[in-house]
Amino acid sequence: MDILASLVNGFAVALTPTNLLYCFLGSLIGTAIGVLPGLGPPATIALLLPVTYGINATSAVILLAGIFYGAMYGGSTTSILLNIPGEAASVVTCLDGYQMARQGRAGAALAISAFGSFIAGTLSIVGLMLLAPPMAAFALKFGAPENFALLVLGLMMAGYLAGASMTKGLMMAVLGLLLGTVGLDPIMGSPRFTFGIFKLSEGFEFVLVAMGLFGIGEVLANVEQSIKAEVFKAKIGGLLPNRQEWREASAPIARGSVLGFLIGVLPGGGAIISSFISYALEKKLSRTPERFGHGAIAGVAGPESANNSAATGSFIPLLTLGIPGNASIAMIFAALLIHGIRPGPLLLTEKPEIFWGLVASMYIGNVMLLVLNLPLIGLWVKLLQVPYPILAPFILVFVIVGAYSVNNSAFDVGTTVVFGLLGYVLRKFGFEPAPLVLAMILGPQLEGSLRRALIFSRGDFTVFVERPISAVLLALAALMLFSPVFRWVLSRKFWEIVGPVPEK
């Protein structure tokens, strides 16, 4: 009952008028930058860091955390409406969310992602509250071999993003892995494929690639068919999901919440990977996997829930170990430092008001975000009634300004445009860009953890099977890889070909 008392104290902190205001501001700003492509939560939090100098530490954390999880709500909006990922963690939402919008179900897709985010957000705060110390101990068990095994499992998911042709999907994944090698080698720090361009030495910025491939590629493809510009006019059905859609979305939301939380806690995990894994999982479990990529609501509900609970989960390493797990959390770490608080193992006992105030504010923030986002749905859907010839140039401007806002660099705009052209060509030839994007994120991490593990073991590959966590994860990956073979062996067709088992 200790937790209950602490939580009550936390609410006492979070419910003061000032903190409520900061919580609301954070949620509002988070939603806004989530909707805008390009500028992401880390950059926004950095911009607002100086603003927090004058307020107390708890309020500062409430504000900045609100921006971070608020962005997870807003990120899906442009993915669904315009096929432009507003946030890196919403790339996978483009696949089915945008298709739903084209079928007149934009309202349902937006609503389900808001509800999914709310449910996942709330469930993961419960997890944060009850499980923070044991989860942190679990995260510490993840060394390089375990990370490698997890990433291998993640890469297996590329197959589930493949769309119609598995061969083309795998080709895209390989291209993604190749593009991921551009930049400084993660182990030696020597430049690869940079052609002397310093801008390339950090590799391709993932957001830019995704905005180009999805956003610009889509516009170019649509402009071509401008005669039948009425693509979206296909009647904008009800704004809320119907009963059938709710039934299909509820299990993915639950699974996405748990999955996102677990992956969010891990170092190097986080919202992006959890959204991809959730999508693949839902496709794997679905009774109608062929509908994925053509507007399956489970493909929106799962990932959008997962990215929200991953955002909450990633607070655990910060609050219990003092180690920021991703760029946004690193900014919040910096904000705490400025207020003279060094997050670490003792934060929970020395500064309970920060931990519990934050937890309570997250409950409140999630309610605010739901209330904030639901009425906006009607407004967003109206956007689709704008004739496409008028909408298209605005989308391009939106994407280009977004690309520029990431690093204030014209080079980045060029990158986005080049990938936009690539996206158009890929579309023409029936290639699905999602596996490329996934492989591009995972590639460098996979390489880093593989080489790190092998340096650690001095070249001994048995390190991956000797350690229980990595052995289990690799076994799972192998099972996934060979499951079509097993299924085929068990099927009747196999025995028809092989012939009856000789009796004797």
Added chain:
Amino acid sequence: MRAMRIMTLALAAALAAGGPALTAWAQEFPTKPIELVLPFGPGGSHDLTARALASVAHQYLGQPLLVVLKPGGGGAVGSQYVARAKPDGYTIMLGGSGPNTIFALVQKAPTGPDQFASVARINYSPGVFAVRAEAPWKTLREAVDWMRKNPGKFNFANTGPWGAGDLPMRMLAKAAGVDYNNIPHDGGGPALLAVLGGHADAAFLFTAQLLPQLGAGKMRALAVTDVKRHRDLPQVPTLREEGLDVVFNMWRSVLAPKGTPPPVLEKLETAFRKISEDKSFQALIQQLGDEIQFLGGKEFEATWRQEWDEVARVVAGTQK
């Protein structure tokens, strides 16, 4: 299609116009805001220091100090941007030992002491050699002895190839004549996590991240890279005290393009000296776990060139 192209062009033109305006520069420097370029992304110790500078600069410069982030290439992008900027004092940078010594040498980028005029050093952060609390080594000498007896067995988690937590270990190993297993990690957080989780034996870390771990009894600090002991760690000896002649600190200094007129440099140095004496600036820096170690342009340049030569020897030793 055409409408789209025109819009794109118009936008590009608008963006281009937003760059540094080229107005004639007056005698009374400064007459317009000064850009302080940061060769890194947001949120790091450099960014926080730059923002702390900017928060009080106006009253000492008479003009606002605008922090401009130009990340990329381990600091090479921002550094080159400033090195090539007009040497009029309106484009200066907050340089660091990463981009302006280590990477300049490793990647042979033109971002070293020959390309810049030093204005002032603001401060520096020493690295702290730390092991897990359960580790058998109570002192640095014990750890080094162990490395000597078990060549290549000591698992060291660096904070990125050639980063602030990699170079000091290379220097230490060179000075002690030992061999170790260098495991690259993606920054200070992952390196600390690896040591805490038992996946590596030691790391070189900054105090802001280490102090809470020391307080909670999870880690043990064995030595600092500074010439003197750290304010917050009075019981931890320096590497020199432990018998190894290694000094390496991550400095943060204001640099201007080579060729900036001496009167302008003097004005800037005076302003930054006053900023470093400002009470609210000092308080901000202290909260970051750093101290202010102001050094004028000439004095700093001398230490910079000395560091440059030392690191050049380490780099030459490994790149053969």
